Amino acid sequence: MTARPGLATHGVTAIVNGAERRARVIPRLLLxxxxxxxxxxxxxxxxxxxxxxxxxxxxxxxxxxxxCLVFAVQVDGCRVDTVEGLAGDGPGLHPLQEAFRxxxxxxxxxxxxxxxxxxxxYLRLHPAPSETEIREALSGNLCRCTGYQHIVQAALxxxxxxxxxxxxx
Amino acid sequence: xxxxxxRHLRKEDPRLLTGRGRYVADIxxxxxxxxxxxxxxxxxxxxxxxxxxxxxxxxGVVDVVTFADLGSAGRAMxxxxxxAELRGHNFAPLAGxxxxxxxxxxxAVVADSRYAAEDARELLDVExxxxxxxxxxxxxxPAVHDDVADNVAGRVTLARGDVExxxxxxxxxxxxxxxxxxxxxxxxxTRGLVAxxxxxxxxxxxxxxxxxxxxxxxxxxxxxxxxxxxVRVLAPxxxxxxxxxxxxxxxxxxxxxxxxxxxxxxxxxxxxxxHMLAATQEREQEHEVTVGxxxxxxxxxLRDRFVHxxxxxxxxxxxxxxxxxSMLTGPYRIPAVExxxxxxxxxxxxxxxxxxxxxxxxxxVIERVLDLVARETGRDRAxxxxxxxxxxxxxxxxxxLPNYRGSGHVVLDSGDLPSVLRRALESxxxxxxxxxxxxxxxxxxxxxxxxxCYVELTGVGPFESAxxxxxxxxxxxxxxxxxxxxxxxxxxLAQVAADELGVTPEDVAVxxxxxxxxxxGTGSFASRAAVVGGSAVALAARDVYAKARLLATRTLGIAExxxxxxxxxFADRRRPExxxxxxxxxRTAGAATAALGVEPGLESTRYxxxxxxxxxxxxxVALVELDPLSAIVRxxxxxxxxxxxxxxxxxxxxxxxxxxxxxxxxxxxxxxxAYDEAGQLLAGSYMDYLLPTATDVPxxxxxxxxxxxxxxxxxxxxxxxxxxLPVPAVLxxxxxxxxxxQGGRVTRMPLGPARLLDLLPPTRxxxxxxx
Numbered sequence: 001m002t003a004r005p006g007l008a009t010h011g012v013t014a015i016v017n018g019a020e021r022r023a024r025v026i027p028r029l030l031l032x033x034x035x036x037x038x039x040x041x042x043x044x045x046x047x048x049x050x051x052x053x054x055x056x057x058x059x060x061x062x063x064x065x066x067x068c069l070v071f072a073v074q075v076d077g078c079r080v081d082t083v084e085g086l087a088g089d090g091p092g093l094h095p096l097q098e099a100f101r102x103x104x105x106x107x108x109x110x111x112x113x114x115x116x117x118x119x120x121x122y123l124r125l126h127p128a129p130s131e132t133e134i135r136e137a138l139s140g141n142l143c144r145c146t147g148y149q150h151i152v153q154a155a156l157x158x159x160x161x162x163x164x165x166x167x168x169x
Numbered sequence: 170x171x172x173x174x175x176r177h178l179r180k181e182d183p184r185l186l187t188g189r190g191r192y193v194a195d196i197x198x199x200x201x202x203x204x205x206x207x208x209x210x211x212x213x214x215x216x217x218x219x220x221x222x223x224x225x226x227x228x229g230v231v232d233v234v235t236f237a238d239l240g241s242a243g244r245a246m247x248x249x250x251x252x253a254e255l256r257g258h259n260f261a262p263l264a265g266x267x268x269x270x271x272x273x274x275x276x277a278v279v280a281d282s283r284y285a286a287e288d289a290r291e292l293l294d295v296e297x298x299x300x301x302x303x304x305x306x307x308x309x310x311p312a313v314h315d316d317v318a319d320n321v322a323g324r325v326t327l328a329r330g331d332v333e334x335x336x337x338x339x340x341x342x343x344x345x346x347x348x349x350x351x352x353x354x355x356x357x358x359t360r361g362l363v364a365x366x367x368x369x370x371x372x373x374x375x376x377x378x379x380x381x382x383x384x385x386x387x388x389x390x391x392x393x394x395x396x397x398x399x400v401r402v403l404a405p406x407x408x409x410x411x412x413x414x415x416x417x418x419x420x421x422x423x424x425x426x427x428x429x430x431x432x433x434x435x436x437x438x439x440x441x442x443x444h445m446l447a448a449t450q451e452r453e454q455e456h457e458v459t460v461g462x463x464x465x466x467x468x469x470x471l472r473d474r475f476v477h478x479x480x481x482x483x484x485x486x487x488x489x490x491x492x493x494x495s496m497l498t499g500p501y502r503i504p505a506v507e508x509x510x511x512x513x514x515x516x517x518x519x520x521x522x523x524x525x526x527x528x529x530x531x532x533x534v535i536e537r538v539l540d541l542v543a544r545e546t547g548r549d550r551a552x553x554x555x556x557x558x559x560x561x562x563x564x565x566x567x568x569x570l571p572n573y574r575g576s577g578h579v580v581l582d583s584g585d586l587p588s589v590l591r592r593a594l595e596s597x598x599x600x601x602x603x604x605x606x607x608x609x610x611x612x613x614x615x616x617x618x619x620x621x622c623y624v625e626l627t628g629v630g631p632f633e634s635a636x637x638x639x640x641x642x643x644x645x646x647x648x649x650x651x652x653x654x655x656x657x658x659x660x661x662l663a664q665v666a667a668d669e670l671g672v673t674p675e676d677v678a679v680x681x682x683x684x685x686x687x688x689x690g691t692g693s694f695a696s697r698a699a700v701v702g703g704s705a706v707a708l709a710a711r712d713v714y715a716k717a718r719l720l721a722t723r724t725l726g727i728a729e730x731x732x733x734x735x736x737x738x739f740a741d742r743r744r745p746e747x748x749x750x751x752x753x754x755x756r757t758a759g760a761a762t763a764a765l766g767v768e769p770g771l772e773s774t775r776y777x778x779x780x781x782x783x784x785x786x787x788x789x790v791a792l793v794e795l796d797p798l799s800a801i802v803r804x805x806x807x808x809x810x811x812x813x814x815x816x817x818x819x820x821x822x823x824x825x826x827x828x829x830x831x832x833x834x835x836x837x838x839x840x841x842x843a844y845d846e847a848g849q850l851l852a853g854s855y856m857d858y859l860l861p862t863a864t865d866v867p868x869x870x871x872x873x874x875x876x877x878x879x880x881x882x883x884x885x886x887x888x889x890x891x892x893x894l895p896v897p898a899v900l901x902x903x904x905x906x907x908x909x910x911q912g913g914r915v916t917r918m919p920l921g922p923a924r925l926l927d928l929l930p931p932t933r934x935x936x937x938x939x940x
Contacts, residue, residue, distance in 0.1 A: 004228055004285075028284070042195035043188015045408070047357045048441040052855035055357055083188035097186040101178055104820045107828060108655025109185030110192065110358040110408025131868075138863035142855065144357050144409050145655045147827030148863040 012076045016041070017085025025072045032056045032067035035082060043083040043113045047142070054141035057114035058082045064121045083113035086120065095165075096120055096158040105154035107145030115141045119155050127163055131156065172664040172674055173883065176820040179660045180674065181406075181653075190406040193361040193378045198434040201363075202231055203283040204427055205437070206420070207276040207293050208446060209268030212516040212848025213302035213311065216266055216295065219276055223292040229285030232431055233293070234277045234423075236263045242392045242426050246417060248486050249384070250574065254323045257483040258314045260519070262392065262423040268297070269313055269481035270517050271848055272446030274419050279427055279435060302516035302848045306455060306476045313481055313514035322479050323487045326509035327494050329569030335470030335505030339461025343541055347456040348917040349530050349897075351478070351842040352835070353448060354523040355860060356654070358408020359439040360448060362420060364428035375402045375425050379682075380410045381417065381692035382652055386684045388417040389425050397684075400425075404682030410654035411832065412523030413448045415694050416484040445853045449521040450842055451489060452918075453478035454510075454530050460538050461505075466546045466553040470505040473497055473534060477512040480519035487512055489520060491573035492527030492626070498568050498579075499535045500586045500624045500786055501557040506570060516848045524832055525893040526695065527573075528625060533918060536621045536898035540905065550902065551594055551620050554788075558586045558622065574629070577781060581624060584786045584812055584876050590622055593788035593810035596872050602792050602806070610909060615795040615929075616805070619903025620788065621895035627813070627887025628700030628783040628880070634687040635705035637666060637713045638772035641759055643737060643752030645670065645677045647710070650690020651702035652682030656889055657821040658698055664817055665703045665883070669710035670717075671734045687774065696785070696887025699817060704777035704881040712773030719767065720754045783878040785886040787811035789830075789895045793903040797929055800922035802838055802904060804867040812874035814886035823871050826892040830869060833896025835861040841919050904928065 009024040016039065023038050035041040035058070047055035049068045056067040059081040086094045093101065096116055106112040115138065122137040123129070129137070134155045138148065184190055209216075221233035236243050245259045264273045276293055280286035303310035303320055312318050336342055363376040373395065377385050382402040390397045407414065420437055428435045439448070454477050461470035477490035494508040543553040559566045559581060566581040593599075602618045609616035634650035647666045653659060658681060663674035670677070680686050691701070721739035722729050725747055733742040740748035751771070758771040792806035809826055816822050839859040843851040852858035877884025901915035904925070913928035920928075 026284075036195075037197070040197075041188070042192075043190070045192065045358065046194070046438075047359075047408075048855050050441065050854055050856070053357060053441075083186075087187055093183065093186060100186055101182045104179065104657075104824050106182060106185055106655075107657065107824060108356070108358065108407065108409040109181070109190050110356070110655075112185055113188055116186070135863040140862075142357060142860050142862065144355055144411065144832065144860065145828045146824060147829075147831035147866050147869070149827045149866070149868055150824060152863065152868075 010073050012072050014075045015079045017081060027071065027073060029072045030068055031070040031072050031075055034072035035067060041082050041084050045110050045113060047111065054118060055111045055114040057117045057141065059117055059121055062121065064118050083116055086116060095161050099154040099158040099161065103150045103154040103157060105146060105150040111141060111143045115143065115151060123155065123159050123162060127159060129159055172667045173817050175664065175818065177660055177664055177674055177818055179657050180663060181659045192358055192406045192408055193363055193376050194438045196363045196376050196405065198363065198365055200433050202279050202281060202431065202433050202435045203286050204277050204279045204424060204435050205283065205286040205290050206274045207278065207290050208443065209264060209271060209273045209275050211268060211297055211299045212271050213300040214268050214297040215300060216264060216268060216275060217298055218296040220294040223294065224278055224289040227285065227289035227292055229280040229282060230278060230289045231281065232279040234427060236265045239263060239426065241394060242422065244392060246388055246422065247391065248483060250486055252323065252487045254325050255483065255486045256317050256322050257486055259484050260419050260482045262419045262426060271850055272443065272518060274423065277423060277427060279431065304515060304844060304846055304848050306478055306513050313516055317514060320514040322483050322512040322514055324511050325487065325491065325494065326507065327570045328507040330505035332470050332472050332505040332507035336459060336461045336472065339469045340463045341545060342459060342461050343545055344459045345537060345541055346916060347458065347534055347537055349452045349454050349533060350919055351450045351453045352840045353450040353842060354411030354413035356409025356411055356413055359441060359444045360414060360418065360420065361438040362424040363434060363436045364425040365434040366429040366432055368432055371399055373400045373425050373429060375400065376405055377402055377421060378407050378414055379404050380414045380652055380654060380694055382682045383650060383684055383690035384692060385417050385421045389422055392422045393426060393429065402684045404652040407652065407654040410693065412521065412526065412694065414654065416449055416521045442853050445858060446850055447518060449519050451520050451523045452530060452836065454493065456534050458534055458538055460542060462542045464546060466542050466548045466556055468501060468503045468542065468557050471503050471538065473508045475510045477510050478515050478517065478520060479512045480515055480517045482519040484519055485521040488573060489522055489527040493531045495570050495573045495579050496528050496531040496626060497535060498570065499532060500559055500622050501535065502559050508570065517844060522694065524829065524890050526890065529894050529897060532621065532623045532894045533898045536895065537901060540902050551590065551599060554590060554620065554622055555587060558590065560587060561585045572782065580781060581784045582781065582880055583878055584784065585874060586786050589786050589810045589812050589874055590788040592872050592874065593790050593808055596810060596870055597790035597806065597808035599790060606792065606906065615797060615907040617793055617903045617905065617907030619791045619899040619906060621899035621902060622788045623786065623894040625696060625785045625891045625894055626782050627696035627785050628779055629695040629697045630701065630779050631691065632776045632778040633691050633701035633705045634689050634774065634776050635702065635709040636687050636772060636774040637706065637709040639713060639751045639755045641752060641756045643750060643755065645672065646680060647677055647706050648680045648683065648686030649702045649706060650687045651693045651698040654693065656698060656825065657818065658702065661699055661817045661821060662703060662706050665706050666710040669707055670714050672737055676737060696889040696891065700783060700881060700885045700887045701777055701779055703817060703885055704883060705775055707882050708775040708777060709773045712775060713771060716758065716767060716771060717751060717754050720757055721749050724749045724754065724757060777881065779880055781880055783814065783880045783886045785813040785888060785891050787891060789899045791899045791903045793900065793907055795904060795907045795925060800925040802900065802925065807867045807869045809869055810872040810874065811891060812876050813888035813891060814878045815875055815884040816873060819873060822888050825888050826871055827869055829890060829892025830896055831861050831866045833893040834866055837897040837900045837919055839865065839919065841921065
């Protein structure tokens with residue numbers, strides 16, 4: 001999809017989940033399609049393709065970004081983090097992922113990667129959020145399955161665990 | 170039982186949390202092609218000509234297919250289930266000479282990338298002759314199908330007793346007109362398919378984001394003239410269904426057709442606009458209700474006549490209006506009932522069940538009636554409900570109305586409806602909340618309390634299948650004919666199997682949604698998967714366990730009384746070092762001779778065929794505040810008491826209830842599919858069709874009762890849809906309470922801000938409060 005004779009292509013180099021990746025892409029290729037179709041990172045999901053549902057949220061230089069609204073060429077030289085890199089190299093889960101599991105904060109799992117990436121960035125900046133603040137931080141991510149209650153609880157749990165880990169460190 | 174009842178953490182979660190889920194759009198095969206569909210821009214048009222010359226010439230395009238190319242696959246798909254009163258029509262894989270709703274597929278473009286396919290779609294030249302369309306439920310609209318001139322797809326009356334006489338005899342009578350609008354399931358993953366034709370095997374493999382893979386297999390086999398064993402349909406991880414993936418769609422046959430035609434794998438992923446345009450929807454009905462009652466608020470007679478919008482086709486026959494009509498009396502004793510409907514065609518997206526399936530409308534109608542009776546008699550709304558609920562000693566309760574399948578009557582099999590309501594009231598501190606609301610209203614705030622009860626028809630047949638096998642490697646696998654779209658069935662079915670086999674859920678791999686796993690299957694809808702699918706797994710696992718014990722006694726040469734299980738092995742109680750594992754038993758069974766007295770294989774395939782539906786019940790209480798300036802409803806508190814029989818996994822059940830209530834809040838306050846007079850969709854994105862967000866949905870307090878169903882081995886009742894049913898009703902009740910006697914009456918759903926403003930009491934309108 002990225003190249004066809006006669007079509008201009010551009011080089012993209014990005015640090016994806018800590019490792020450098022390169023691709024040649026057509027100018028209009030979306031970041032989501034680069035991640036999913038070229039680099040095989042299918043954990044990033046497309047729910048609406050118009051920036052409203054948040055399922056495709058990834059971090060670009062640490063900022064939550066809708067990968068359906070960004071062209072691949074725009075991340076040239078950037079750091080991109082997706083759900084696949086959240087837990088690091090180990091076999092375990094990231095504390096937020098673990099909280100989601102314990103609280104049953106996911107059902108079909110389709111919106112989950114975008115919600116995790118949104119919350120990871122939010123909790124980094126807001127280590128002690130209130131329930132209302134978490135709900136507002138989540139309000140750009142749609143989940144049709146859970147009713148959000150368990151997601152909010154998981155985020156509060158993860159925030160508390162993060163504070164504890166910080167205090168004991 | 171060790172694991173049934175446990176708040177067991179889900180087996181599917183580690184995969185889904187780390188981005189290792191496998192949804193249909195994640196499936197990439199070598200040589201994969203991408204299909205996009207051209208959809209009718211007209212609600213009703215003659216398709217005079219499709220010229221694909223320019224599209225075919227576009228770089229990357231491999232094929233363009235129209236109705237004329239379909240050959241024998243260009244037939245209408247079957248309808249499920251049939252009904253004597255149905256004048257049904259279903260769609261074909263592509264529209265032929267006429268398009269009947271905006272979004273109906275007209276042509277497919279296949280290319281080496283989705284980008285190229287979408288570009289080429291713009292180059293298709295279609296000559297449409299637009300025709301007048303039916304956009305109203307009133308009679309006299311243009312005919313949707315030539316042989317159904319009056320657009321009536323079916324007309325049915327269900328009755329118990331002589332309702333006219335009962336209404337005449339009733340001390341008091343009241344009437345109300347109620348309307349419910351359209352909405353949709355809106356799973357976060359849209360629909361999609363990958364199809365692959367293996368010419369060497371003569372076999373189609375189809376991955377479909379679907380609730381009914383076995384039905385898709387049947388439709389593909391029928392329309393493509395293949396034997397069922399030549400078609401394997403798999404539902405991989407599915408990102409939500411809610412009914413939007415319940416029917417077999419044109420694409421479900423068209424994409425496999427393309428894969429066979431091109432001998433290349435083909436992927437189709439619906440985009441969100443297409444989902445809004447063409448995924449089936451539900452709820453639109455107009456009711457005229459008359460109720461007879463006495464001064465004590467007791468219901469004596471109920472007559473409901475309604476018109477149901479079925480859209481352009483009837484893939485699910487009359488199921489939705491039949492559910493509304495047959496479930497009208499809900500949890501209440503009403504001596505005389507008549508419920509009749511006309512299901513009418515319109516030039517709009519077909520209507521098929523989505524979460525709740527006709528029942529939210531029935532609950533809205535009967536609960537509005539209960540509130541009306543309370544107001545007319547000056548009685549408390551909860552007390553009026555308690556006076557009319559079916560009592561525990563009345564169970565099983567025969568409503569006297571035929572059920573929607575025509576397989577008998579609606580008979581509430583079990584439950585304790587008064588306790589469910591009382592516990593919801595206690596949990597909410599109903600009387601105190603009422604006083605709080607009244608005090609707030611005295612200060613000029615619009616605060617109100619609502620209450621609503623419901624029963625839900627669950628555990629629908631005809632059957633579900635399960636195959637449980639211990640293989641020679643000791644692996645335990647359970648295949649089920651149900652599929653999962655997020656309900657946690659991989660975990661709950663493993664819990665059921667684990668208890669039967671004396672192992673843990675982690676020891677049991679559950680495979681669903683694969684027609685190669687079990688030959689026959691029904692699917693996941695109608696809150697049936699855990700009830701019917703779980704029962705089938707229990708039966709099959711019981712067989713395997715009995716066979717394993719028999720083989721163990723023979724292998725060890727001991728009496729059954731001396732057999733002791735430890736995990737996936739049996740030992741001689743007297744000499745524990747003498748043991749035999751499940752794997753060894755499977756190997757023994759795999760080479761079973763006649764002398765061994767058992768059939769080969771440590772496995773069993775079983776079907777559970779419920780004799781009747783089982784009914785869940787519950788009551789919801791809501792505390793709301795209506796902001797007169799923004800006309801936004803804030804839900805201040807929400808309490809649920811629910812009885813879905815034995816709970817396999819309470820954590821999962823709570824998640825089901827919370828999600829269902831959230832969906833109900835959307836359908837009550839936010840979501841409406843609107844069309845203009847030409848049948849053009851007015852809400853084609855999430856910017857104008859609003860799903861509830863984390864700030865719209867309150868924290869809910871959930872209380873469980875467990876009245877076991879007598880209709881299946883584990884006493885299960887379904888839950889998946891239950892939470893949705895009473896939400897419009899309970900919010901209507903609360904909002905009406907909030908606006909007070911001077912305010913308006915809630916007679917339609919959904920209630921967007923404009924309609925909420927119409928309900929405000931006169932003192933709150935134009936009161937100059939706007940700063």
